[in-house]
Amino acid sequence: MIGTLYFFALLGSTVAWGGAGLWSERNVRNETSGGSGDRCTCDAFLPSSTFPIRDLVVVEQTVGEISHKLDLEMGKLEDYEIKLTAYAEKIIQLTVEIEKMEKDPDAYNEAQMDEMKVEIKQVEALIKELQLSIRGSTTVFESLRVQITAIEVTLNRLEVTYDKNTVLLTRREYIKVQLQLEECERRHQELFNPNIGSCAHTGIIKVSKPIVSQLNAHLNSGYKFGGWGKDSKPVPDRESMYWYSGYTSGSIVDIRFYTNYKNLILRNHFQHHNLHSSWIGTGNNFIIRANTLYYQINSPFGLAKLNFTTMKYESRVIPGTSTKFSYTNSPNQNFDFAADETGLWVTYATEESSGRMIIAKINEPSFGVEEEWETSVYKPGVSNAFVVCGVLYAVRTVDIQTEEIFYKYDTKTKQESYLRVPFERFQDKYSNLDYNPTDQKLYMYNDGYYVNYHLWFNHTTKATVAPPLLLN
Incomplete structure (x- = not known):
């Protein structure tokens, strides 16, 4: 395909493949030869604006390079899996031997104790080596994400400014490597972060670089209001489903569902629900x-x-809630729904609380408030918030490209504290930020783009077997 693209580039102009009306045929009387025959001529109507074909060639080459790198990384992941299994078995063996020694130390001589220490050191060295390899893969994934984000921006620009059909074949190849990267990251997470669903941690310690999936289904950055993500408690057969709802204003009038990530990227929804006129909502944190x-x-x-x-x-009114208090850059976000490992939540502010955020736990079957907690954080000073494992995290804007998780409130202990966990925005403003417990990611709707982030937690216990401590 690249050879074909260069051929068009040499012409100095490129026609849209499959486009209508670019060529016309006509029969002309051949009068120079006495009118004894006809000749067929073709007129080409080239577009007035030249398609930047070299940009598309660069994208295709980059996609090929990324695909090759991901093939190598997938091979490494398979090797990691084999090594992890072997190391875990060795650790279990050593743990059994150490327990025997602790129960009956007199039954072992000094040489046997030294031999055990050597074996432990060998396993520790292997684990350190594996950890370095893992960090290397993480760095590769981050680098590829940057490249893929740049490709997405280029393809969107070419689709919007020039011709969507011309870009279609390249976008399909791009989607393949994007799905390939998603699979690599999923395998990596399963191997080295098997704590999804666990609340055995003391909170968030790091947020990844923004992972840009796509410009919205309307292919229009003017759809600045809305949200996207996954079901936080999926019903059977909808575990891989994604949803999107976007608008040019703050109203909520419809929603689209996609069977999986691939169809989300292809903008191929399987359901499109228009809300009844009396059900239309407002705000963006749905x-x-x-x-x-x-x-x-x-x-x-x-x-x-x-x-x-x-x-x-169904609908419910919470007495005392006020329309005066919304997030810093987002009007009409008086209620903010959130879901985590423990259930459904909503935050808001009241006149009585003087604009300070209130956290409420929602009973899903009855749709009533079970319990409320008042925080000390002023809602208009917050750009957004979300809940993880019963802990509210509030976010504020630091500068033109940086957000910061700066506050948390633990509903279990009723303790609040301040922290500094910065993360990067892809575009200037965002209207929706939510945590999803099924994959421990943050989902952001950022000026029309689907953006998400990986989270790192300070885990207090591990789902994997930890290496034994060295004997004294």
């Missing part, structure tokens, strides 16, 4: 949980839920 949309309504001002399995609609 979520999908158990195939149900939870969102804010203004008439009456309160909470709403719409179950897409039964199409049953």
Whole structure:
């Protein structure tokens, strides 16, 4: 395909493949030869703007290079898996031997103790070597993500400015490597972060670089309001489903569902629900949980839920809640729904709380408030918030490209504290930020783009077997 692209580049102009009306045929009387015959001529109508074919060639070459690197990384992951299994078996053996020694130390002589220390040191050396390899793979993934983000920006520019059909074949190849990277990262996470679903940690310690998936399904960065992500408590057969809802204003009028990540990227939805006129909502911090949309309504001002399995609609009013307090850069986000490992939450502020954020735990079947906690953080000073393992995390804007998780409130202990965990935005403003417990990622709707982040936690216990300590 690249050879074909260069051929068009040599012409100085490129026509849109499959485009209509670029060529016309006509028969002309051959009068120079006495009118005894006809000749066929073709007129080419080239577009007025030249398609930047070299940009597309560079993208294709980069996609090929990324695919090759990912093949190598997938091979490394398979090697890591084999080594981890062997190391775990060796650690279990050593642990059994150490327990025997501790129970009956007199039964072992000094030579046997020294031999055990040597074996432990050997395993520790192997683990350190593996850790270095793992860090190397993580660095490679981060580097490839940067390249893929740049490719996404280029393809979107070419699709919007020039011709979508011309870019289509290249985008399909791009989607393949994007899915390949997603699979590599998923395998990597399963091997080295098997704690998904666990709350045995003391909180967030790091946020990854922004992972840009796509410009929205409308292919329009003007759709600045909305959200996207995964169901935080998926019903059977919808575990891989994604959703998207975006608008040019703060209203919530419809939502699209995609069977998996690939179809999200291809903008190929399998369901598109338009909300009934009396169910239309507002604001941007809505979520999908158990195939149900939870969102804010203004008439009456309160909470709403719409179950897409039964199409049953419900609404609730929480007395005292105020329309005066929203996030810094997002009007009408008075209620902010969140979901974590422990259930469903909503945050808001009241006149009585003087604009300080209140956390409420929602009973999903009854759609009522079970318990409330008042924090000391002023909501208009917060750019967004989310909940992880019963802990509220508040975010604020630091500068034109940086956000910071700066505050947390633990509903279990009723303790609050300040922290500094910075992370990068892809575009200037965002309207939706939510945590999903099924993959421990943050999902952001950032000026029309689908963006997500990996999270790192300070785990207090490990799901894998830890190496034994050296004997004294």
